[in-house]
Amino acid sequence: MKLGTIIRFNTVEMEEKIRQVSELGFSHCQITCWDMSLYTEENAKRIREACEKYAVKISTLWCGWSGPTAWNFTEGPLVLGIVPVEYRFERMKDLMKGSDFAKLLGVDKIATHLGFLPENPTDPNYRPVLAAVRAIAKYCKANEQSFIFETGQETPTTLLRLIEDSEYDNLGINLDPANLIMYGKANPVDALDVFGKYVMDVHAKDGDYPTCGAKLGKEQPLGQGKVNFPVLVAKLKELGYDGTLIIEREIKGDEQIRDIKMAKDMLEELI
Numbered sequence: 001m002k003l004g005t006i007i008r009f010n011t012v013e014m015e016e017k018i019r020q021v022s023e024l025g026f027s028h029c030q031i032t033c034w035d036m037s038l039y040t041e042e043n044a045k046r047i048r049e050a051c052e053k054y055a056v057k058i059s060t061l062w063c064g065w066s067g068p069t070a071w072n073f074t075e076g077p078l079v080l081g082i083v084p085v086e087y088r089f090e091r092m093k094d095l096m097k098g099s100d101f102a103k104l105l106g107v108d109k110i111a112t113h114l115g116f117l118p119e120n121p122t123d124p125n126y127r128p129v130l131a132a133v134r135a136i137a138k139y140c141k142a143n144e145q146s147f148i149f150e151t152g153q154e155t156p157t158t159l160l161r162l163i164e165d166s167e168y169d170n171l172g173i174n175l176d177p178a179n180l181i182m183y184g185k186a187n188p189v190d191a192l193d194v195f196g197k198y199v200m201d202v203h204a205k206d207g208d209y210p211t212c213g214a215k216l217g218k219e220q221p222l223g224q225g226k227v228n229f230p231v232l233v234a235k236l237k238e239l240g241y242d243g244t245l246i247i248e249r250e251i252k253g254d255e256q257i258r259d260i261k262m263a264k265d266m267l268e269e270l271i
Helices: 015-023 042-056 083-104 126-142 154-166 177-182 188-198 229-238 254-270
Strands: 001-010 028-033 057-063 109-114 146-150 173-174 199-204 244-247
Touching: 001 015, 001 042, 001 057, 001 254, 015 042, 015 177, 028 083, 028 173, 028 244, 042 057, 042 109, 042 154, 057 083, 057 244, 083 126, 109 199, 126 229, 146 199, 154 173, 154 177, 154 188, 177 188, 177 199, 188 229, 188 244, 199 229, 244 254
Parallel strands: 001 028, 001 244, 028 057, 057 109, 109 146, 146 173, 173 199, 199 244
Antiparallel strands: none
């Protein structure tokens, strides 16, 4: 396994961010972008040149989408991902633009949050969402890419069913073990028994279970939440996973850098 961290692509000033990834001792990164106007050939060229200069490889382009977001249990189901009908078509186009940008970068995976997928396969919204996923998967396949889903708003069984029902072989999982806990959906170690063979990238993030019905659980520094990383990493090895562990710490400033370094030290021992 290789270690990396996340870069948020919200400016054209990417060389400095990629240099910092290298200075922290990482060989890989995952780039996340919520601004589709940045998907240009010029920006792709700058990023490729910076990655070559600092010997950093992009594991996955994490693609956001236009429109509102709400990371909670109340508004979230109404606005997140491609599940809400009113946002679905535009967001499909956003993800396809992300696929084209990833191709310019030479990246073979794009990831996103699909939203609160219907857990009941007879829900009237399930088949339309499945059709949307199939359309994006087909587009990514033409770009020689995988389309992978970050865990969070759905149970492992729901994600497994969606992949199976799609009948596309380029779909997979961006495992975020903390999200499974913070959304109260699963223990991530047990989730690997359900969809482990589909894991194509991993966020190394930690967190606690929710303690009220409206808000997610709290993110924590690696090793201080409920994710059992020694067992999780061992299970990934057992499954033959040899991809990246992308450290994610959703805070800013010196504390973020300190926590990323601490996570790196911990994960180096485990792998």
